[in-house]
Amino acid sequence: MKTLVLVLLAAVCLCSGKTCTATYKATWAGHMLQREFLHQEGKKASTVVRQKRAAGELTLAQLESLREVCETNVACDEMMDTNGIIAAYTAYYGPIPY
Template sequence: MRNLTLAVLCAVIAICLCHGDSDNSVSAPDSHSSEDFFVKRDTASSFVKRLKRNANYSPQQLESLREVCEVNLACEHMAETAGILAAYQQYYGPIPF
């Protein structure tokens, strides 16, 4: 649920920034290039691999791992950057299911 909220918030910010740029485009040159809107292939593939790994677990199982990991701030931070499965295994050992 947090991921969905974060995605919606990022989309709203992106729309606001794009809308703000269009108002000033008459006086300022366009400094955006098409490279600003694309992700490098290795970054995208690592994200897709992480999604595939998470697909093996039900949303309830992943949520229970998140609840355990929320208690430890270091685990919660690692879960946001590396994924919940990697963070749980790093701080609590093998996944129990």
């Protein structure tokens, strides 16, 4: 951000006339396009690289959330008592969403 401000100040100080203004606008537009491209590429990379966490890494709040869902189903609730919340939730509702 500081670099951008310095470039902006330098452009304003050096510019005089229409040709410099057009060059400055083109530079600014190029910067914004590059920034948007990098943002989009970052979003793509995060969806590709995103990894599932192991079941042991769930927080207490996440485990409680799974328990609440599983308790509404009698069969899941009984399986939760014998096999654990992760196994019961996965058996009845599929993969853990977090």
